Amino acid sequence: MADTTAPRPARPVSRFExxxxxxxxxxxxxxxxxxxxxxxxxxxxxxxxxxxxxxxxLLDRMLPPETDPAFLQRMGWRLVETMQxxxxxxxIGVLLSLPIAWISARGVTPAPALSYVAKGLVSLFRTxxxxxxxxxFVVSVGLGAVAxxxxxxxxxxxxxxxxxxxxxxxxxxxPQEALxxxxxxxxxxxxxxxxxxxMPSLINTTLFALEMAVRSSVVLGLVGAGGIGQELKSAFxxxxxxxxxxxxxxVFVIVLAMEWLTDRLRKQVS
Numbered sequence: 488m489a490d491t492t493a494p495r496p497a498r499p500v501s502r503f504e505x506x507x508x509x510x511x512x513x514x515x516x517x518x519x520x521x522x523x524x525x526x527x528x529x530x531x532x533x534x535x536x537x538x539x540x541x542x543x544x545l546l547d548r549m550l551p552p553e554t555d556p557a558f559l560q561r562m563g564w565r566l567v568e569t570m571q572x573x574x575x576x577x578x579i580g581v582l583l584s585l586p587i588a589w590i591s592a593r594g595v596t597p598a599p600a601l602s603y604v605a606k607g608l609v610s611l612f613r614t615x616x617x618x619x620x621x622x623x624f625v626v627s628v629g630l631g632a633v634a635x636x637x638x639x640x641x642x643x644x645x646x647x648x649x650x651x652x653x654x655x656x657x658x659x660x661x662p663q664e665a666l667x668x669x670x671x672x673x674x675x676x677x678x679x680x681x682x683x684x685x686m687p688s689l690i691n692t693t694l695f696a697l698e699m700a701v702r703s704s705v706v707l708g709l710v711g712a713g714g715i716g717q718e719l720k721s722a723f724x725x726x727x728x729x730x731x732x733x734x735x736x737x738v739f740v741i742v743l744a745m746e747w748l749t750d751r752l753r754k755q756v757s
């Protein structure tokens with residue numbers, strides 16, 4: 488006898504996932520905070536309109552950029568110092584990041600007891616802003632490029648230490664297991680299996696760190712940590728806006744050239 492029972496109609500699929508009361512309250516709280524932040528600190532159309540004449544007046548005083556040969560020569564040496572800070576800080580920071588990342592990398596670390604200490608150190612370096620580190624080092628070692636270089640070193644360790652560790656954790660485990668089966672030490676496994684497999688990621692991270700260091704080294708001079716930032720701060724303090732515009736233009740060209748160079752290098756290793 489044929490089954491005459493009518494099929495039950497299919498239940499409509501919900502377009503939205505059900506949200507718990509706790510999650511709903513959290514979403515409402517986050518939304519309220521975002522709205523309050525926009526209301527309190529975002530620029531209103533009226534304030535933007537009132538500020539436009541002053542911005543145009545400042546731009547008029549900044550143009551044309553300063554072309555005095557003596558100033559351009561001094562600015563050129565400051566730019567060289569800025570690049571030295573970025574390159575030296577990045578190079579030293581990358582070298583120090585490798586052992587720190589090795590210690591903090593899960594499954595690769597030679598000292599699991601120290602893994603959390605290394606991760607905490609990297610988190611500390613990454614959490615504290617560059618300008619705060621620059622102020623600390625200016626107070627510690629004095630004004631100048633040394634404080635800027637130390638700041639870039641710390642910033643690079645905070646950036647590279649994390650991504651180097653992640654690259655080591657994501658390395659192929661089969662070569663590591665094969666070497667471990669032959670009795671190879673953890674250091675030999677690191678050099679022969681982990682680093683070669685993670686090398687493209689390590690190089691990309693290093694290039695990003697160098698690109699960030701060039702930008703950061705410009706700002707560090709504003710607090711006395713050497714480089715072209717000191718010249719820029721002096722120009723604004725003395726209302727020498729044409730000199731300031733020349734410095735800003737030179738920094739723009741340097742950063743643009745560095746981005747082009749690092750992009751080309753990343754394509755070569757990818």
